Amino acid sequence: MPIGVFAQRTGLTSSALRFYADSGLLPPAEIDPVSGYRYYTADQVARAIELRRLREIVMPLAAVETVLDAEPDEASRLIDDHVAKVLEDARATQQKAALIKSSLSNEPSLLIAVLKGPVLADAIEQVLTATARDPGMPVLGGLRVEATQEAVTLTATDRYRLSTRTLVPAEPVATAWAATVSGDELRAAVGEIRRSVLVRVEATPHGIWLRMADREDQHCRLLPGEFPDHRLMLASLSEVVTRVTVSKDLLLQVLEEHAGERLSLRVSHRGLKVLAADDEHPGFPLPAVVTGRALQVSFELTTLFPAVSTAIGPDVMLDLRGADQPVTIRSADRGDLTTLAMPVKHDRPA
Template sequence: MPHSELMPIGVFARRSGLTSSALRFYADCGLLPPAEVDPDSGYRYYSAGQLARATGLRRLREIAMPLATAEAVLGAGPGEASRLIDEYVGTVLGDAEAVRRQAALIKSSLAGVPGLPIAVLMGPVLADAIEQVLTATAREPGMPVLGGLRFEADPEAVTLTATDRYRLSSRTLVPAEPAAVTWAATVDGDDLRAAVAEIRRSARVRVDATPHGIRLRLAGRADQHCRLLSEEFPDHRLMLASLPEVTTRVTVAKDALLRALEDHPGERIALSVTGQAMSVGAHPTSPLPAAVTGPALHLSFELITLYPAVSTAIGPDVLLDLRGPDRPVTIRSADRGDLTTVAMPVKPDQST
């Protein structure tokens, strides 16, 4: 190839974003050999056609991908390359999570203070409760506490609560053994999500408080450590205590309501309660049979607010306590009150 069509290593370095020393290293590794080497001076030249590979190599190395894996990605088709990248990222995240958890355990042991026993709970029940309540969390910049779960224990019960400011979900659990102390803190939601699978496989889970988190002691399995969030949790008790009086109460089959929500095409859903039926959508074709006490009412919800509240309810029937078109709605099981969600309606949308 004529030299006029080639780039000296310095020019190629600037265009590819790689340093000259990196290019020499990748050439020696066989990952990116130069198009031509001057036999007298040893100077290296690269072609424009090599820029795509050089740029791809730079990006893969920016995420610390090993050379062997990067070579496999560069030599693969788009589908296989994507799979290899996903596989690498999954390995990195798994390793990072294992390191973080081990570091948290080491830090808790450095404090020199044994964990404070809080409560003993049935593992599968605790895992279900965590998953149900965490549907009301949110990732919001500047407010990490909205991604956390409030853990409150007293001698009679353990209560888990989460809120994204549009929903509030709370579940009360009866401990397998009475809680040792009265204790409350906000636990990192991501840590709990990561621990759920292990919690579910343990018949009993002992919850201990440490200086910076909670240690979940699992029967026959490795301990799980979850961080505490230092930000103040929203005053959910005040919000619940200040709820207006219920005006209309509706009991409807959970599965039927979920199907109606799933079949609705829009992101905003209109609910109408009249007589002994609940209608989903502005122009419903099949009202849902319901037990209704109180006056007729029309209100609207965002699907992402209403659906999780209904889907996590316990039991075959859902009870909705309505207070008006712009007032919070309480959603819970018709026969069990240990999981409760409070959801905010939105202003009615004429397009639903």
């Protein structure tokens, strides 16, 4: 087929086809020696389409050729490597852009907190389990930081979970401040934070600086948009009707072995039982201390498991308010990390 027809079938322009032919990536099947017209065969359509798709994800020509000639498994690995590099470069570009914007501002950075590095690193990892990637609402991927003289509160939510932890500053700071910080950039900085005895947190109009002695300072961007009103949510919680205290390790073991996307927690005076969503499995009984009325609450495994796994201490406390009300999950003896987990509708009567 002539180059014009081949271009229409593959989504490549004629000029692009000439470029790829000259590059050796997609030579025509035949070139008329008199007219110089280029002709392609139907067997070349699939390669041309894959070439176009690879170029659409900004893959360099040399890498494109390697992928096109590789076996499927190797080609998939090479594509994954390329995407990872593109994302890493994009994050680096975002950080550099934030630094440039910060330098354009004449306002000096504002000290908002001085925190112990290992404690801050743990808190960031624990609370960020409740984040979500939502292009329509970027703040759901961030960490809400609220600093006062007495405390620094970290909060994250994905609409189904809400995690919050309060830290006591190592040094008093008189300034009050609040903003939502990029969760991805905080995760990337956790390693450096954990190795620092103290971290000075300084705010700028476009981000925060994490300043550490004998280590490179880390900069994290602020995210646009209004963070969900988590304080209103916490203030409007109904009264706790049932409280359960159970071994964190035992509960996690049962959740890890659970098959299926949903499960139910059945609470009675006999203790706690973890049931499959269909109620066909006899369930896993767990020793627990229960106060209040019998209740059954159902969850998505992906909602409940992270909330339990990040709890601090050997035992977790579950405060239940009803089958359709948020459940509070926290340490039985340390209350500075609290997670709310939203249940799902239970299709069968308890």
